[in-house]
Amino acid sequence: PVGDRGPLSRQVRAAAGGERPPVLKTPKGTRDHAPAQAALRERLLSAVVSCFKRHGAAAIDTPVLELRETLVGKYGEGAKLIYELKDQGGELLALRYDLTVPFARYLAMNKITKMKRYHVAKVYRRDNPATTRGRYREFYQCDFDIAGQFDPMIPDAECLKIVHEILSDLQLGDFVIKVNDRRILNGVFAVCGVPESQFIPACCTVDKLDKVPWEEVRSEMVAEKGLSPEAADRIGEYVQLHGGLDLIEQLLQDPKLSQNKVAKEGLGDMKLLFEYLTLFGITGKISFDLSLARGLDYYTGVIFEAVLLQQDNKHLEEPLSIGSVAGGGRYDGLVGMFDAKGRKVPCVGVSIGIERIFSILEQRLEASEEKIRTTETQVLVASAQKKLLEERLKLISELWDAGIKAEMLYKKNPKLLNQLQYCEETGIPLVAIVGEQELKDGVVKLRIVATREEVNVRRESLVEEIRIRTSQC
């Protein structure tokens, strides 16, 4: 019978002499980073972190594990994607879903009311992974946030400047940073006759406008969110608008919207933001886009999202659909949710979508056939004859102690050819060769791998010579 198949196949395997072979994989939606990938990621993260440091942020770190209740009620629809730990006695735990909620918890717990911090770390979402587009269940977030009560729009403008700097530095191609404000959106919904309880669902629906045409969004509003066709049409007139300072002025004059208090506040701040961005010289890449809504519940003011513009990219064989590569916004209420008295700490922040950028760079690297070095070794300590292991060990030890990055083959009597080949494969630029004659003469033969040039260097000058040749000072 069919029911016997399991045990039977186990019997077959057992008869074949094998136990169940070990399953060799990483969990769904996660991956290992081989050395070339780890090196590329290090390069990328260091570009992002140096921008955060340029803007005066301090690093903090929080645990990957949080109490479950810390995460509950902060993510709206996202909550179902939270990884929970098994109850093994003690506290109920979960893996962090982003770095923003732990930051808010950190501020409230330590009663900090002012802070500029960055945090680069992994977060976890039981999402449907689309790994080819750089969407994973375990992924890095690179967050920069400014907490504190300040004059309006100055920190917000800095967050946009940071996005602009990072995307420019990384040379990812043309991009646009869409900007909107939750207060403007809420104002639009209000003047179009949407009840306040429907603001968040309406927001989520509008957010799809970057992927599907207005007609589809409209039907979802009417059929699923229960808005009247008239309300939907009125919303449609607003949310399809995008532009710059001119559009802000136009909406400030809009007979309906200008009557709405929160919309007016949002528009006033948007105008101020554009003034600051003009001073920063970056408005060329900024679009005030009323369709931008952002998924997360906790935003209360300015929101933004950077997208790469599709282009004829010679580097890529098939153009990658990437979506947003950075996003963020203002969340003035989140810290207050952790305070027993609800004391608020206004915050604005940006998160760089490092995984998506990583997959672009990874594909580009593959296409270019450039080989990325995975180690930094400056010199291989080699021998030309047999029985020189002890001399190699003595020399390499001197080099390590002088701070030189050095390797040797772990063989007693390696062939010179194999040693030179190892340098070619791994990109080591220099070989320090010990031989009987060199030992007698008190020199080391230094070979430059790229040119095959060889020079005898006095042993006491070797460290200095290696430093100069690898231009490390």
Added chain:
Amino acid sequence: PVGDRGPLSRQVRAAAGGERPPVLKTPKGTRDHAPAQAALRERLLSAVVSCFKRHGAAAIDTPVLELRETLVGKYGEGAKLIYELKDQGGELLALRYDLTVPFARYLAMNKITKMKRYHVAKVYRRDNPATTRGRYREFYQCDFDIAGQFDPMIPDAECLKIVHEILSDLQLGDFVIKVNDRRILNGVFAVCGVPESQFIPACCTVDKLDKVPWEEVRSEMVAEKGLSPEAADRIGEYVQLHGGLDLIEQLLQDPKLSQNKVAKEGLGDMKLLFEYLTLFGITGKISFDLSLARGLDYYTGVIFEAVLLQQDNKHLEEPLSIGSVAGGGRYDGLVGMFDAKGRKVPCVGVSIGIERIFSILEQRLEASEEKIRTTETQVLVASAQKKLLEERLKLISELWDAGIKAEMLYKKNPKLLNQLQYCEETGIPLVAIVGEQELKDGVVKLRIVATREEVNVRRESLVEEIRIRTSQC
């Protein structure tokens, strides 16, 4: 009744008008890193990583999550400390317990037979935390491992060299690296009449010799592990020995031990190891110690552990009991456990106990009252009069674009005193002051915070001047 206390106190809270206040804590055995701690940790990790790179290791990364079955059966007694994830559908997952088993899984999965890698990342153990001694449930491991079939003891010697370099670099005070070999221990057990099935339990008991006197270890062997008093006494004669090359020679002549094949192999390799360590010039800190056993099941050859020596440390008010700060060994069978055909890849590696070192440095820092800078900001862009926000924004934007690390206060009209005070608090060395006169003259007033010296610098030379003053090139 007593049983009402819970609900009653909830009623009281409800009557007081409050919901249950949010619990503000990190999970048991975990902690946040505030900026000063994060900066100290970054300094420490970078010292460790630069040593790993000096020895030619490439970085890899593996997920925090592993399939539960990947971890099962690898840790012996440790298995009960593994964090498991809740079954939310799909694969059964766990948090990694160390970086060694994921490394072995990575090698087997990718059929890699040769690799030198480092990995710095967090691991998880549901252990009883002793946070004052640097023992946490979430903690960093810094691992360096060499996989591959090589001539004996050359990679093993390099691992010990690495421990020596790192502990010397960090100036933690005097230390000793204890070395032993599982084969020697097994030989000792065999010649003392311990049945092979009891080798691992006997190992675990011997391992306690660094904490309790021999008499206690002996009673545990007899009372709990079922060894005969005679066998225990014979073991005692061996495991209380420690020394150097002389002890190795003595044991190689030992009438019983020299007849045991694995012990002889182990002793021969130990002799070779000491020869290599002599060439590295580090035998002064190495002790061949027969009581060293190490807890983990997977070791098969050389094992080692570095301990700091207690000293009159002026830095510490109460001397910290720290235990081992680095450890490792050879595990030739682990990769084979992941291979369907059991193909082995010999490995040897070292793990730096970064958390314990961190708590020493943290205490030392506190005691010294040295203030560690948490940001790298070079200059504060400030204004001397009101209505200069726009000018500050323009100037800071120029500085950021030139790669200068710059901050400004997020206020429209900050007082000069407050701006200067911010520099004192955060250690910013320079202030670039814009004022009406300076704007007219095309200069910026550069103030050196430490000396209060002020110089006018032409705007076009400002970037260069800041670079020189902060000696960044």
